Amino acid sequence: xxxxxxxxxxxxxELMIVLALLAIAVGIAIPNFARLVANNQIEAQAQTLxxxxxxxxxxxxxxxxxxxxxxxxxxxxxENATDATALRQETFNPDHASxxxxxxxxxxxxxxxxxxxxxxxxxxxxxxxxxxxxxEVQPSGSTRLLxxxxxxxxxxxxxxxx
Numbered sequence: 314x315x316x317x318x319x320x321x322x323x324x325x326x327e328l329m330i331v332l333a334l335l336a337i338a339v340g341i342a343i344p345n346f347a348r349l350v351a352n353n354q355i356e357a358q359a360q361t362l363x364x365x366x367x368x369x370x371x372x373x374x375x376x377x378x379x380x381x382x383x384x385x386x387x388x389x390x391x392e393n394a395t396d397a398t399a400l401r402q403e404t405f406n407p408d409h410a411s412x413x414x415x416x417x418x419x420x421x422x423x424x425x426x427x428x429x430x431x432x433x434x435x436x437x438x439x440x441x442x443x444x445x446x447x448x449e450v451q452p453s454g455s456t457r458l459l460x461x462x463x464x465x466x467x468x469x470x471x472x473x474x475x
Contacts, residue, residue: 352444352461354409359436359446359458361403362412365389366421366448366456372400373423373454384412384419394422410438415475427454437473445470 365382369391373380379394391401405412412419415433423429431452437445447459447470457465464470 351409351438354406355436355438355444356446356461358405358410358412359448361405362389362434362436363448363456363458365391365401365403366450368401369421370423370427370429370454370456373425374427377425379422379424381420381422383421384414410436411473412436413474421450423454428452429454433475435470435473435475440473442470442473445473447475 369380369382372391376393380391380400381394382389382391384390387405387407389403389405390399392399413435415431421429421432429450429452432450434448434450435442435445436448443462446461447464449457449459449465451457459465462470
């Protein structure tokens with residue numbers, strides 16, 4: 314092709330090459346972005362559950378009475394154990410993650426001094442333990458959110474069950 318001195322712009326071949334490179338970049342980025350969003354949803358629910366456990370413990374100590382956390386069809390409720398007055402409630406989206414617990418039914422009571430029974434929770438999605446989070450409740454009532462995909466010994470989570 315000949316170029317006239319006053320003509321400026323891109324050739325059709327140059328535009329096609331740029332579009333092909335953009336298509337390749339988008340093809341690589343989209344799956345990674347989807348995994349990032351899914352990981353953030355799982356982590357958000359794990360952090361929310363951990364904060365509910367910490368809230369229940371602190372309310373038990375402040376109120377000097379037993380406070381329990383229970384699950385009622387994806388609604389997590391912190392309530393006074395004596396009269397079932399709701400103190401806080403969170404609704405989890407089951408499409409984002411599921412929660413499995415060592416407790417059946419999922420009800421954990423913190424006493425007036427902040428202690429509770431030992432319990433563990435696993436927040437997972439699509440039964441993929443590599444992306445799941447484990448939360449441990451100690452007899453002292455303290456909670457610990459473990460790193461993604463790890464158990465309390467630092468090993469990989471074997472499955473999405475506590």
